[in-house]
Amino acid sequence: MQEYFGAENLTPPDGETLTIAKAIANLKQKKDTGLRYYAAWWLGRFRVDDPEAIAALIEALEDEDLLTPDGGYPLRRNAAKALGKLGAKEAIPALLRCFDCDDVYVRESAAQALGAIGDRASIPQLLKFLEGGVEAAQFVPGKPHLIQPYEAIIEALGALHATEAIEAIAPFLEHPVEKVQYAAARGLYQITGEDRYGQRLILALQGDRLQLRRSALMDLGAVGYLPAAEAIAETLAENSLKLIALKGILEHHLQAVSSSSLQLSEDSIRVMDFMDSLL
Structure with a gap:
């Protein structure tokens, strides 16, 4: 086994x-x-x-x-x-x-x-x-x-x-x-x-x-560090991993902004644009 x-x-x-x-x-x-x-x-x-x-x-x-x-x-x-x-x-x-x-x-x-x-x-x-x-x-x-x-x-x-x-x-x-x-x-x-x-x-x-770039990607996604979004999108690594990291950042940001707002923030839209560019 x-x-x-x-x-x-x-x-x-x-x-x-x-x-x-x-x-x-x-x-x-x-x-x-x-x-x-x-x-x-x-x-x-x-x-x-x-x-x-x-x-x-x-x-x-x-x-x-x-x-x-x-x-x-x-x-x-x-x-x-x-x-x-x-x-x-x-x-x-x-x-x-x-x-x-x-x-x-x-x-x-x-x-x-x-x-x-x-x-x-x-x-x-x-x-x-x-x-x-x-x-x-x-x-x-x-x-x-x-x-x-x-x-x-x-x-x-x-x-x-x-x-x-x-x-x-x-x-x-x-x-x-x-x-x-x-x-x-x-x-x-x-x-x-x-x-x-x-x-x-x-x-x-x-x-x-x-391998180390992959590790840093996952760490940034895990902590939701918003200023890293552009650097993540441009990193020399698999798009699948970059998407996971950006998804983590987006989720952290959405949790942090006011739930009363019905509109996405500019930062949220920017992160989603980066994600779209990787698809």
Whole structure:
């Protein structure tokens, strides 16, 4: 089943079309780990806000059956992601316990979920990961990842508007890994609203590496930095990603303007014009 892990197929491994009841049943059974993995993804993908589904996903956060050769827990990762998409506040204690898991990607998924759920009670636990500062944020020997999921942790603190985290996040603007720098700029912009952090992400759109330009695009869309719209439209990257980023900016702007107005603002029209030009 290892080749199945990470795939987001539209049909489960057995080819059966899922219903909510079937997905929950698949997640609860213990015979077929592939069905369980897919069910966790499916429940999150389709935002199945059902108490039984949430309870099953929380239980899956402690799964011991689905283990990769390198010691990873794919089902736990999917369950955490799904709970974040569902905004399941009742899962917060279990997600915080995920920080004790040896799998860094479980910790990453848990941090992302806590940021999405939006409960500030998780801020102290997230802040603990930054206590060692940039000096401690090193790669695991022989592995392609840092010792902690710093991007996800910083982004979660930004999503939670954790003003108490500003001092801890700021040094990560100088971390040697560019994506961590971008996460710091993204988080600090969300917390402070200061243009200098949004401008830092715009500058990243001019980088030489496509992968990093893609990352900056997603960060700008996630924070809805309106002054970045033109730079996003002109970035050397796939139009599909630029459209996603511009959509994020437009949605943030529309939420910010007065709901009493029946007319689109000039800024909204401008962003939509950029989107039209990419179609």
